[in-house]
Amino acid sequence: MSRRPAPAHDADGFRREAKKHLGQNFLHERGVIDKIVLAIDPRPGDRIVEIGPGQGALTLPLLDRLGALTAIEFDRDLLVPLAAAARAHGALTLLNADVLDVDFDALAGDTPIRLVGNLPYNLSSPILFHALAHAAAIVDMHFMLQKEVVERMAAAPGSKVYGRLSVMLQAYCAVTPLFTVPPGAFRPAPKVESAVVRLRPRPPTQVGIVDPAGFAQLVRAAFGQRRKTLRNALAGVADGAMIEAAGLRPDARAEQLSVADFIRLANLRAAA
Template sequence: MSRHPPRPGAFTEPPKKSLGQNFLHERGVVDRIVLAIAPRPGEHIVEIGPGQGAMTFPLLDRHGALTAIEFDRDLLEPLTAQAAAHGALTLVHANVLDVDLTALAAGTPIRLVGNLPYNLSSPILFHALAHAAAIVDMHFMLQKEVVERMAAGPGSKVYGRLSVMLQAYCEVTALFTVGPGAFRPPPKVDSAVVRLRPRAADTVGIDDPARFAAIVRAAFGQRRKTLRNALGGVVDADTITAAGIDPQTRAEQLAVADFVRLANTVPVEPAAQ
């Protein structure tokens, strides 16, 4: 029996394991995501990793225009061909980690959406965080375990560096869980959709972002250690005490506001002459 040739613009490439591709296909899940995003006229929406267009085309139907960042060259032509019937799709062929999201916004804050590859989720989140001033909000599909870490509070076993760094700069809301069957191929874990809304710059309250990040990284680097030991060489015990924090406390017991206060208490070194 002869095989029918693929129609022009058809998606013929299978998901690539090397790129962490799990294509969303369940329309009910897509509709819930689009409803959560609730795009409004005039907004600049940017999708990370459109894949085979499961979210792209419904968003175009609802919004009319969309920018999408896609790394897989094999998906560019079919995305372009099929998008024509739905709206105006602007494709950026790049690794999102190499994309200057602030420049892409071009003065109009963007709304980020995407079913993120699970092997790159944390780097993408931190990359977006670096451009938070140019972002209105973010709606991402991620591994459920990662979403739990993102939204966790002090005292939780999964509360850590990711929790503190994201919550310091964003309001994090876990929306709903998605089972493996919604994807092709189905992953071995549950997924979840999360919303992040960057806080206004004047409400974050962090004097030195680099110092804050260094303290959070060190504090959770060896989470079983007390702050006195974990932060040795970064912050001394007197400074921890001056911030109103017991040096014998462990990082997982501190609220985000405690980390901000600690970072702001560290004496500023005089500039080199």
């Protein structure tokens, strides 16, 4: 007697199989979910936008606390079962979109938003830079990412993992790693550990960057070839005299500079 094939969907209408090409790993561990919600600490009146709600592991407890939230989901197959699951918890507004196409400024309007999400590993850096471009419309961000990425985000100068991501994020945000999440908290289990991180955008007056585009260009060039000295890495961007005028050594390497060093050099260049 032949076995019946396992049903493709569970009792709630969600597909049992995650889509690998979308980097889907669905959070299911209740203790981890509760810990994330506690870290977010949603308050009445908060406007929370969730990136990649998946099967609603975070969405539903957040709805229980807030009564309403917006979620951005790319996978059309998740929309109907997620909307159905949310009805008993609150008002869920679902946007079927690629998050990189979403204008967070327009979404926020006059009320800044709070971003949360379990970000797909293959898109984490582009999503972080996209959020950074809309930092003025964002109160804070709580993201779950690959642990290795969180370590890069929070790295200090001199660290092997200190680089462009570290400088760009720390220039505009306070970056606080919160806790590690084991692979078994997800279905399917990824091959690496994850971590939850909090980002709080700094007020523009605290950032002090005169030309954001010029700053980004300088940081990208400095870390483009890590083994090169600043004099060589920044050729065509900032000469040796300008590097020295910023109080830096032209023979230093990018990973030796603090975030404040990069800002000072970029502002000197912008004023030239």
